[in-house]
Amino acid sequence: MTKKIVTLSGDGIGPEIMEAGLEVLSALTECLNETYDIEAHDFGGIAIDHFNTPLPESTLDAAKNADAVLLAAIGHPKYNGAKVRPEQGLLQLRKALGLYANVRPLKIYEELKNFAPIKNVSEVDFVVIRELTGGIYFGAHELEETKARDINDYSAEEIKRIMIFAFETARKRSRKHVTSVDKQNVLATSKLWRKIADEVAQDYPDVTLEHQLVDSCAMLLITNPQKFDVIVTENLFGDILTDEASSLAGTLGVMPSSSHGESGLALYEPIHGSAPDIAGQGIANPVGMILSVAMMLRESFNESAAAQKIEDAVEKTFRDGYRTKDLGGTTTTQALTKAIIARL
Numbered sequence: 001m002t003k004k005i006v007t008l009s010g011d012g013i014g015p016e017i018m019e020a021g022l023e024v025l026s027a028l029t030e031c032l033n034e035t036y037d038i039e040a041h042d043f044g045g046i047a048i049d050h051f052n053t054p055l056p057e058s059t060l061d062a063a064k065n066a067d068a069v070l071l072a073a074i075g076h077p078k079y080n081g082a083k084v085r086p087e088q089g090l091l092q093l094r095k096a097l098g099l100y101a102n103v104r105p106l107k108i109y110e111e112l113k114n115f116a117p118i119k120n121v122s123e124v125d126f127v128v129i130r131e132l133t134g135g136i137y138f139g140a141h142e143l144e145e146t147k148a149r150d151i152n153d154y155s156a157e158e159i160k161r162i163m164i165f166a167f168e169t170a171r172k173r174s175r176k177h178v179t180s181v182d183k184q185n186v187l188a189t190s191k192l193w194r195k196i197a198d199e200v201a202q203d204y205p206d207v208t209l210e211h212q213l214v215d216s217c218a219m220l221l222i223t224n225p226q227k228f229d230v231i232v233t234e235n236l237f238g239d240i241l242t243d244e245a246s247s248l249a250g251t252l253g254v255m256p257s258s259s260h261g262e263s264g265l266a267l268y269e270p271i272h273g274s275a276p277d278i279a280g281q282g283i284a285n286p287v288g289m290i291l292s293v294a295m296m297l298r299e300s301f302n303e304s305a306a307a308q309k310i311e312d313a314v315e316k317t318f319r320d321g322y323r324t325k326d327l328g329g330t331t332t333t334q335a336l337t338k339a340i341i342a343r344l
């Protein structure tokens with residue numbers, strides 16, 4: 001049966017990297033067990049321009065009826081200060097699809113070690129499980145002339161389900177270790193977070209649990225990243241720590257992610273944004289997007305062999321010396337994509 005993939009290219013470098021991701025998918029047609037229909041929809045800034053809203057009903061309906069959603073990136077400085085922003089659409093979409101668990105794996109490429117901002121990092125292999133539909137992102141935001149407030153809000157149930165997701169993830173990995181990251185020395189939400197983490201851990205005697213405060217975690221990610229296996233943390237901390245972690249990988253441009261909920265429908269997107277500073281120049285690194293396609297094939301469509309082909313081809317491409325500008329090279333988005341396809 002044909003599967004439906006809804007694509008949301010969005011803004012900035014979004015369309016450039018989406019094209020790269022879909023070219024790789026299309027090059028794999030012969031080795032896939034299913035056929036895939038691609039349905040593109042407006043989302044983010046482009047949707048504000050066309051429909052006055054970043055998440056038009058037609059886009060949300062299409063996403064709800066898809067077998068998977070592939071998102072590139074949204075956002076543009078021209079909406080700074082505007083009442084309606086592209087980012088609101090992203091939060092609405094995650095919430096409406098119930099995507100509470102955001103999986104952000106970190107892979108270190110041997111070949112990129114010398115190019116990464118953080119040097120000589122090896123044997124790092126961890127995944128961040130970021131809570132995605134709660135916390136300060138979704139509490140009330142109030143802005144007045146001389147004061148402002150954002151509410152950080154978590155229920156025990158929201159914490160429990162992300163903890164279970166993290167412990168289940170750890171159970172499938174060889175080290176079976178969870179680091180729960182919070183700020184329990186200050187925040188009430190973090191005190192509840194830590195209590196629920198301890199409770200859920202009781203059901204996973206085969207998994208070890210460690211607690212880490214977020215500020216020292218930020219330091220340890222740079223000084224001792226080898227210590228981490230599965231990191232589970234709240235929405236805002238997960239956003240910040242994963243952009244930080246990308247400097248171990250080489251660049252923000254190589255980090256993919258998947259987002260899951262109860263329904264089985266998942267969304268795949270690189271963790272970076274629309275990079276307005278380099279949009280339209282054909283120099284964006286498409287690897288985060290291409291690896292998100294690989295995650296989609298493995299996690300939504302059970303096409304593990306095809307996913308592995310993509311991951312191996314990316315590795316070979318780096319080994320053969322191809323580098324986009326973010327890694328100090330001159331390879332264009334299109335040329336890197338073609339090099340990856342040639343190595344599939």
Ligand SMILES: NC(=O)c1ccc[n+]([C@@H]2O[C@H](COP(=O)([O-])OP(=O)(O)OC[C@H]3O[C@@H](n4cnc5c(N)ncnc54)[C@H](O)[C@@H]3O)[C@@H](O)[C@H]2O)c1
Nearest residue numbers: 073074075076252253271272273274275277278284285326
């Ligand atoms: N999921 C998303 O769609 C998403 C994620 C993060 C930020 N944003 C939005 O993106 C816009 C820009 O935000 P920002 O500048 O803080 O973050 P950004 O991730 O867009 O860019 C940060 C820096 O990394 C570089 N970069 C990012 N992706 C790259 C890639 N694939 N190849 C090469 N270089 C890359 C950019 O050029 C920039 O210098 C904002 O509107 C923000 O809200 C969207």
Ligand SMILES: CC(C)[C@H](C(=O)O)[C@@H](O)C(=O)O
Nearest residue numbers: 075087090091239271272273
């Ligand atoms: C654009 C923004 C709302 C988003 C977030 O903070 O979740 C982004 O930074 C991300 O990491 O996906």
Ligand SMILES: [Mg+2]
Nearest residue numbers: 239240243271
């Ligand atoms: Mg982010």
